[in-house]
Amino acid sequence: xxxxPATSSTTHAPSRSEGASSRPPGSAPDGRAPxxxxxxxASASPSADGPRRPRRRRPRGSxxxxxxxxxxxxxxxxxxxxxxxxxxxxxxxxxxxPFGLPGELRLGVYVDAWRQANIGAFFTxxxxxxxxxxxxTMLLSVMTAYVxxxxxxxxxxxxxxxxxxxxxxxxxxxxVPLVRIVQALGLFASNLGLVLVYAAFSLPFSIFFxxxxxxxxxxELAEAAFLDGAGHFGVFFRIMLPLARPGLISIGVFNxxxxxxQFLLPQVLNPQQDExxxxxxxxxxxxxxxxxxxxxxSPTSMAQLFAGLIISLLPVLIVYVLFQRQVxxxxxxxxxx
Amino acid sequence: MHLRGRWWLILTFxxxxxxxxxxxxxxxxxxxxxxxxTNWTGYTPTLEYVGLDNYVRMAKDGAxxxxxxxxxxxxxxxxxxxxxLALGLATLITRGxxxxxxxxxxxxxxxxxxxxxxxxxxxxIGIMFSYVYxxxxxxxxxxxxxxxxxxxxxxxxxxxxxxxxxxxxxALAAVWSSVGFYMVLFLSAMSGVPQELYEAASLDGAGxxxxxxxxxxxxxxxxxxxxxxxxxxxxxxxxxxxxxxxMTGTAADSGADxxxxxxxxxxxxxxxxxxxxxxxxxxxxxxxVALALVTFRLTKRxxxxx
Numbered sequence: 001x002x003x004x005p006a007t008s009s010t011t012h013a014p015s016r017s018e019g020a021s022s023r024p025p026g027s028a029p030d031g032r033a034p035x036x037x038x039x040x041x042a043s044a045s046p047s048a049d050g051p052r053r054p055r056r057r058r059p060r061g062s063x064x065x066x067x068x069x070x071x072x073x074x075x076x077x078x079x080x081x082x083x084x085x086x087x088x089x090x091x092x093x094x095x096x097x098p099f100g101l102p103g104e105l106r107l108g109v110y111v112d113a114w115r116q117a118n119i120g121a122f123f124t125x126x127x128x129x130x131x132x133x134x135x136x137t138m139l140l141s142v143m144t145a146y147v148x149x150x151x152x153x154x155x156x157x158x159x160x161x162x163x164x165x166x167x168x169x170x171x172x173x174x175x176v177p178l179v180r181i182v183q184a185l186g187l188f189a190s191n192l193g194l195v196l197v198y199a200a201f202s203l204p205f206s207i208f209f210x211x212x213x214x215x216x217x218x219x220e221l222a223e224a225a226f227l228d229g230a231g232h233f234g235v236f237f238r239i240m241l242p243l244a245r246p247g248l249i250s251i252g253v254f255n256x257x258x259x260x261x262q263f264l265l266p267q268v269l270n271p272q273q274d275e276x277x278x279x280x281x282x283x284x285x286x287x288x289x290x291x292x293x294x295x296x297x298s299p300t301s302m303a304q305l306f307a308g309l310i311i312s313l314l315p316v317l318i319v320y321v322l323f324q325r326q327v328x329x330x331x332x333x334x335x336x337x
Numbered sequence: 338m339h340l341r342g343r344w345w346l347i348l349t350f351x352x353x354x355x356x357x358x359x360x361x362x363x364x365x366x367x368x369x370x371x372x373x374x375t376n377w378t379g380y381t382p383t384l385e386y387v388g389l390d391n392y393v394r395m396a397k398d399g400a401x402x403x404x405x406x407x408x409x410x411x412x413x414x415x416x417x418x419x420x421x422l423a424l425g426l427a428t429l430i431t432r433g434x435x436x437x438x439x440x441x442x443x444x445x446x447x448x449x450x451x452x453x454x455x456x457x458x459x460x461x462i463g464i465m466f467s468y469v470y471x472x473x474x475x476x477x478x479x480x481x482x483x484x485x486x487x488x489x490x491x492x493x494x495x496x497x498x499x500x501x502x503x504x505x506x507x508a509l510a511a512v513w514s515s516v517g518f519y520m521v522l523f524l525s526a527m528s529g530v531p532q533e534l535y536e537a538a539s540l541d542g543a544g545x546x547x548x549x550x551x552x553x554x555x556x557x558x559x560x561x562x563x564x565x566x567x568x569x570x571x572x573x574x575x576x577x578x579x580x581x582x583x584m585t586g587t588a589a590d591s592g593a594d595x596x597x598x599x600x601x602x603x604x605x606x607x608x609x610x611x612x613x614x615x616x617x618x619x620x621x622x623x624x625x626v627a628l629a630l631v632t633f634r635l636t637k638r639x640x641x642x643x
Contacts, residue, residue, distance in 0.1 A: 066441070068429055072422070075513065076513070079466070079469050098476060098478075098479035136357075140354035143351070143354065144350060144351050144354040144355070147351050151346065151347050162363065163358070165363065165366065168629045170621045170625050172576070172596075172600050172618045172621055173366055173622045174365035174369055175618075176604050176615050177368035199357060200357045200358050201362060203357070203362075204362075233346060263458075263459065263576070264577065264601075283458060286460055287460055287463075290467065290584075305464070309464060313457060316457065316458065317453075328521055
């Protein structure tokens with residue numbers, strides 16, 4: 001699943017048919033790296049290299065790129081590692097020695113962050129809202145997408161345009177009326193309100209992605225089932241849904257990451273309700289902590305904030321590691337919508 | 338096939354989604370446009386129409402135009418730096434291996450690492466970079482001191498506390514987060530370039546730079562265009578990063594306003610001027626639609642055959 005150099009040692013030579021080259025990026029069926037991750041030094045690529053040349057050229061040929069790739073790797077890694085290290089340090093240590101190691105291993109900071117800084121509540125809220133939001137998004141989008149892909153009816157076209165609007169218009173146009181609508185429904189500053197709004201705004205892209213996916217599935221199986229007397233619902237649940245699993249996983253991962261990332265919608269629809277901000281989701285809570293940092297008195301207040309960053313990054317990291325391929329697929333499809 | 342069952346499935350499957358979507362998304366957009374013609378502040382149950390007043394006011398509002406100009410600055414810096422870096426890294430990875438034709442050693446690992454910032458929540462990126470740029474105990478300042486300079490001291494209050502530097506500082510954080518993503522897009526595009534072309538170029542004596550300029554670049558140009566448009570849309574819509582990074586800065590709070598943050602403050606801080614904020618939203622919507630139309634034209638254009 002993860003294109004580690006070991007598993008994806010595709011050689012460079014294989015099929016480069018016209019079909020492959022005209023395919024839009026990100027939709028390669030195996031989703032595998034175009035780089036081929038070909039670390040395999042002895043891959044029998046019939047390249048311009050003669051049998052003798054690699055030996056002589058390797059030192060120059062393979063060292064130079066790393067000289068430029070490693071610096072960017074550091075640019076990506078260093079801030080993250082620095083935040084991790086600083087999450088164990090006191091404010092004093094951070095100010096006076098930004099690169100020193102923490103004086104002692106203060107794992108208690110994470111407990112403080114979870115309890116005192118209330119990261120625990122933010123985390124729980126986020127988990128609830130994102131799970132609800134993603135499940136609802138998946139449910140509604142898979143049903144709509146199935147109809148759009150397989151049941152052309154008078155009005156399909158209109159449906160397509162309606163959902164296209166949601167993908168094109170900026171959410172900023174919607175936020176003012178949204179407050180009014182959500183208030184009128186009695187869902188203001190509630191988890192349920194966020195679930196419904198997240199799902200509603202996630203629908204268009206999910207529907208288009210899954211519609212495309214359903215179109216790629218073979219029609220024969222469904223037709224055979226119809227001949228065997230299966231009903232429309234039976235075909236959907238017993239045949240099409242299981243076939244759609246890979247697409248569902250991709251779009252599910254995409255939505256988990258996207259909804260975990262939400263900031264503007266909760267900021268507008270879920271304002272602070274009490275002293276401890278116990279209704280906040282992580283993005284709001286962290287932003288509020290960062291803003292309050294200037295007035296904080298606890299000697300590990302910065303560390304608590306950093307611990308909060310690490311805590312909220314952890315689920316994202318896990319999803320990323322587990323679903324490496326789907327993440328890159330889903331996101332690039334998002335860009336090429 | 339049984340027609341009744343067919344319609345039953347269509348209706349039960351599209352209705353729930355359509356109801357949710359209409360209530361929260363479609364009606365919000367429609368009301369947004371409607372409210373833009375009123376002076377509504379949220380305190381009255383009815384809307385009082387004021388014609389185009391909000392739009393006239395916007396045309397004369399210096400703060401709005403400054404926000405627009407900030408978007409424009411970001412629109413130049415972010416795509417140029419991001420796409421430049423992404424293209425460079427993608428080329429190094431696909432063709433940096435021994436000989437001139439192979440992927441570099443460890444390509445998979447680079448790809449996984451470089452893409453990661455794209456999935457880091459934007460608020461986390463914003464807070465993290467606020468501390469990277471901090472003038473006291475910040476990562477950047479510390480690194481520069483390690484090298485023996487304190488160039489950063491010419492920027493009072495640090496890069497985020499200074500109106501002259503804050504936009505650049507924010508733009509670089511945005512670049513950090515999206516380079517890997519566009520690199521992966523370019524990697525996909527480059528995998529579609531037939532290897533034979535490189536072999537031919539190499540036989541003709543072309544080195545890496547020349548084959549990049551004459552083979553890779555022309556063949557992935559359409560992808561670069563698409564990437565540029567998506568970056569442009571993303572930059573127009575940037576909100577969280579600017580909101581978070583300008584909030585912790587000391588002096589530059591409104592010095593970094595972009596359209597979206599100015600809209601947010603107009604609606605939710607400055608006496609809830611909902612009508613005026615909605616007019617800004619409508620203008621932003623028109624901009625997005627224009628960009629989408631351009632995109633549509635460009636991507637529908639015939640692909641280069643090879």
